[in-house]
Amino acid sequence: MNKNLCPLCESKSDLFYQKGKIFHLCRNCKGIFLHSDYFIKPESEKLRYELHQNDVNDLGYQEFVSPITNSVLSDFTKENTGLDFGAGTGPVISMLLEQNGYDIKQYDPFFFDLPELLKKQYDYIVCCEVAEHFHKPKKEFELLSNLLNKDGKLYIMTEIFDTSINFEKWYYKNDPTHVFLYQNTTFEYIKENYNFKDLKIKNRLVVLEK
Secondary structure (H helix, E strand, O other), rough: OOOOOOOOHHHHHHHEEOOEEEEEEEEEEOEEEEEEHHOOHHHHHHHHHHOOOOOOOHHHHHHHHHHHHHHHHHHHHOOEEEEEOOOOOOHHHHHHHHHHHOOEEEEEEOEOOOOOHHHOOOEEEEEEEEHHHHHHHHHHHHHHHHHHHEEEEEEOOOOOOOOOOOOOOOHHHHHHOOEEEEEEEHHHHHHHHHOEEEEEEOHHHHHHEO
């Protein structure tokens, strides 16, 4: 595949940033993606994630994920089933929901590699600080959409880029595992093309409804 084509919508892109690394801007969905020559190896990626300070008992970390946990607690009940997609080393969202009696499973290709979980469907999926790591966002969003039941919701937390941000100084692009970055337009594209009927964006929280 042409490395300059958008990995989400497969449209042509333009050079967006070139300083140490190369980022492209998709002409169609406005996704910003790292040129794949700069992807780090899987073993280095795993080590990077293991360095994250994801202590499930850290009150600051619990507060950080509260936009997702509060939304799930408001939108769903204990009878609904959920999936923590990309749960990482410290699945704090799962812990907080389980403390409230919720049924949520954890999947992560590095830390909870349980492919059988990807053969079921769920009422809600949480995806916190994960979407920016998608090497193949087209494949991932197809999967996430298919994993949701009708009227199910996908909760994403990620830092969203807009033109008020100085990309060169933007800390979020500097993480070597952040390979696909989103604008509001990008999520509009995802809503329209991945079988979602509704989209809500509030700060860093994105909610897509099936």
